Amino acid sequence: MEYTTRDPCGQEGCRESRFFLDNGLWFCRRGHQQLGRQVEEDPDDFGTQGKTSRVKKPVVEKAQKKYRGRQAYRLYLDVYQLILWKQCHALVNDKGFPPQFENVVRDLWALRLETYATKIADPADEDSQPEFFSSQPAGAREDTHTEAFKSGSKVVQWPRLIDTIALCYLAALLMRLPVSIADFYRLAMRNEIPYYQALFHVPRDMKDKLPQAYLSFLDTSRLLKAEDLHNAIPELALFYCGRFKMQFPPLNAPSLMYRLIRRLALPVHIYPVAKRLKELLGFTFEYPSQVVSTRKPLDKPELQMVTLVVIATKLLFPFDDVQRHPASAHEPTVQAIDWDAWAEVQDRFEKRDASAGRIGKGKEILVNEGDALTMTPDQLDDYMDWYENSWLDRSTGASALASLFPLGSSAEESRPATVTAEDDEEEAIDSMLQMARRYLKNRTVLSDVDPDIPRPGSQYARYRDESDLPATARTFYETAAKVIGIPLPILVRCVHHAEAQINKWLEDQRRIKHFAEQPVAESEDSEQEITEQHSE
Template structure:
């Protein structure tokens, strides 16, 4: 056989001649046997018969085609993303209402009211969407003109971004879910205040947030980042949300009372402006009685609250924002009510040691609160569950077994999520987690307010009665005299500071802000007293003439 008629093939990458030391790179096949270029026979070669159709098919590769998959984006955008965002808010709102009806015992009518309010709120967004679509359709049908061509030239991307930003402003926010729940309770005139709603959120009883703490290395101040419990949403809903709506559901600051009050006022203005709705005033008797019990005060304070309300012409009702009330915290009815409770308490039960003697045994100030015993009793009602958020590492060493177990349960509920862990699954199986339920931190939290009030009333001090006209030469101080106004925190004594702090916590606002509200109410009372004095002097001058 001549070398010209032999057809050589190149060895594959990992193949070479089996003869030791042979460096041939090609081979040929003859009579079913395989030889390298230098004639060394290759062992272990078996030639198979090929069909004529497969002639000269070496080097041709075939690939199996997989199923055709539809290309889907990781996240939604445009109107579909907004609809998914609204569905997420609606699911959170439903879970909040479900907790209020099953745990707090609210009636099924409450869910219907909140559902109707949500429908009206979202209906405005859908109406704007339909109106925008109708406007775009009419624009497409409009005849061509040079003016429209000039308007279309310029910065279409900037205009599109402005329109999208304006439309996003109409979307409801996460805080509106709690606000709608409060408005539903307000329409039913239930004795539940904003401060109580804030307590549910802070203790992580109602679905809204979870807290993650981190250490600031610059000043070693422990800070808190608060964001909603997104694991309550299904994973397929979260994965489709774009970044802008994810950030709308992840709050970076703790929820505070002024923000909730402001959102409630904003929604009331929304319903008033678009649907001409008005909301009823607070259920004053029940809510005032509840606040009096929570503050550990005698029920004799309530008549003074009614009198002060009439003097200041307060309705305890959320008003539609105007130039005189918009932005003023004194216009919020619950803060007004708790401010009047504080003023009525300072008039009848001042935080000092000055003796004030009532005129008769029927006077409501005949008995006086022992403020030292009040502080010792009310200090036990501190909500330790709220302290878990700001817990430090050194506090762990002072915990007993039960406190530590409850803290770990709180950590599991708030800090862990359903994302895939980077820790080995075999290692996690060594420490399985059990399902935990919300529970009170301390047995003292289950104590009824009436029990605390009973303890305080056991220490009431009976004051001496000094009827008018007994001894004219002796100056007797009556209840209400030497009234002390506090303008800043440094003027508060120990008992007044404890009382103001508890009242501000009940209202759900900071202490300094609450002192400003009380001070404004006192200024209004001073104005009324001065006006009444001027009327009396004018009437006396008129009778003398």
């Protein structure tokens, strides 16, 4: 038998390199048939070895990589629900929220999920794409509020990523938890609840099957602003009120207002004055339940609360240099605030992390290339640790060069355990309140009845625009706006509108008093005329 030397066999570990031809097929010396090397004899070409042709592999139908139509709708809602659950899990297990909080969020999400029942359950829409994609919040405009969630509507208002935080806030509001919008904003900025790169928390097989149009709804292309939450939460609350006839309770105002006054390092006498102003202005601290033609910033409960605190502060502790004297030592205005010293205390509070050689929790995402040139080695280590934990996608396979760049700081285990950001902030506020003696000073008490003596509350200054603010008032306005999470111009406008309502109420009271005294004067004149006639 003639053998031909070819490449090693390779079957079952066979290294035989001598082969023979039998009926057009190659076999090694040990009898292993060689697949893909078939030789057919050509009767017209006698004496040749035949033509070599390769055996074709069976065609395997490729599986669909991206879902479409109804499958994509369902998968997007599954991914969204998973992110929402991870946020609730972090709030309950890491931030001390009550366990019932997750049930309330689930019920609110189940209600909204009903609005997509037609779109995800229609079998005739298996391979079609939605006619319109919209990333606007539910009911963002009056003309789309009733149409966007109508059964069978062609407009699909998909829930945005920011709506997950809004939904958690509404659940906390239903439970009357003393949590503000600024608290949820800080949690998102510190990445203590999944928000930035939330898709990292989603299994890769789910992300790979979701179209890019849906992934863009869950991607954070820009930094979150607290103002965005102030706009998204009322819209979502308005949707629940309009669609399901829900009624959200008012804010837990006593706790939230106390926290605001404490953060601003103001005397506690601000609270009763703000409470009296609330009754005068008719604020309810509730979100609107109906769509109105014109929306005002003062319709938002937390803006109402900070407006009351600002006006009460201006009444008791004005920003000018006029010497006002209380009439009694028991009045809350017996003390005055040195606003320059107060600004120094607030500035020291804001820069406490930098003075301690740290970046500050939640400020890592604000670091730019210019800041990197002035950062200390410890700050650089903190930033890289944050970047690794927040932005590194571990679901992808490691590359060949990954071993050259090990993850994790070598000194991370040796670092001492640090307190949480909440505990650190509370300790800093306590330290700031202990320095109150630096900016609180006593006023001279004058009990004289002289009307020319300036009293607290007199010569009240009103500021229409941001440019009208003096230096001391601007610092206080900016701090209050930053704490509550709104721009400075909006706070100035809210305070001015509330002051206009108070001024109108004062004018009405003067008018009522004037007309109440006028009939008495006319009756006295008529009685005097009658007595004169009788005397004559």
